Amino acid sequence: MHLLDADLLEHADGVLACTPQLQGRTQQLAAMVSFAYNVGIGAYCNSTAALLVRSGDMRGACNQLTRWTYAGGKQLP
Template sequence: MNLRHKIAIGAVTGVLGMTGALVSWFEGRSLVAYLDPVGIPTLCEGVTQGVKLGDRATPEQCDQLLQRELRIALNAVDRQVHVPMPDTRRAALGSFVYNVGEGQFSRSTLLRLLNAGDVRGACAQLSRWVYAGGKQLGGLVNRRAAERELCEVGL
């Protein structure tokens, strides 16, 4: 199944489903904690908070963590964005916040442009967020391209 198909299926369940499809596709799932590309212990679909090497999770625990983290990311988007937006844009931004965190999002040019009404400029900013530890990562390039495409739906 390709990403477009997963997002389309996710759309049936709304923003949470679309966001989950994006996050799951790009994060993958690991039931054993590992170090991400910048050395942060990570578990399930990119969960880092409170994770240490050696931690393990069941698929059910990963499902619960994913749902919790998706809600946290989407709530952050809802708190920070002060302009109306379609579900596709909200899902794209939810995936972005899931990955970079609310703090980075709240200080971003992307958010400033979006709240100023420059939606096209805001969505274009996603393409700049492709570095981790000072290195451009192919996975982030692909993820941001997908997020940007979803962000720009309807423009």
Template sequence: MRRILKRGAAATALALSFVGGNEGLKTEAYLDIVGVPTVCFGETRGVNLGDSYTPAQCRAMFAGRLAEFEAGLDRLIADPVETRIPDRTYVAILDWAYNVGLGAAGRSTLIRKLNAGDLRGACNELPRWRFAGGKGVRGLAIRRNKARQLCHEGLDGVPAGAPFRWSGA
């Protein structure tokens, strides 16, 4: 497996699984909940309705974009030292940033709390991000609760290589 995250193979595998699983794979372009053309694992850049990709093309595109989001997230974090933010916490925040975009992430209370050293407070901000187009979305609420759980698991000492098991909605 090609390593995406600077953090290592276990964090990379978790990020690919967690973010990719949350996004879901769709090889044919479609309009997302707010009407943006989207394909593969939530890719919106340069997508037109009618575009289609193979699963292998989608995986390659996703790996590249995830690496871009990691670099962008690291620019937003005041001190992105790998040991400061546990892998599971980082992956949960990466999932959120990948979904909401780096612009929204950069203006967020979540990043402000993270940069102030309040990692638990940052984790607790995740469920607030359950809206799309000004409306609450059940799927986003579920996704954010999963991310919050993963975020707290990182803070509670769950080893990076341990499988993620979500326990509810």
């Protein structure tokens, strides 16, 4: 197994552990795994996006992803 594959599986497991509502929702799961891959599983699980997934508001959860625009205290372009 390639390193990227292992990382993606680890992140998918982490995302599903804190938001099991994504089970069987392939596109939404892929989006949240991609997000968690970039910000970390802990940050994802404690995010408003994850809270909204748990409450069933998938549109709201997806809209939250665009709010993550800072790195090192500076807004990214």
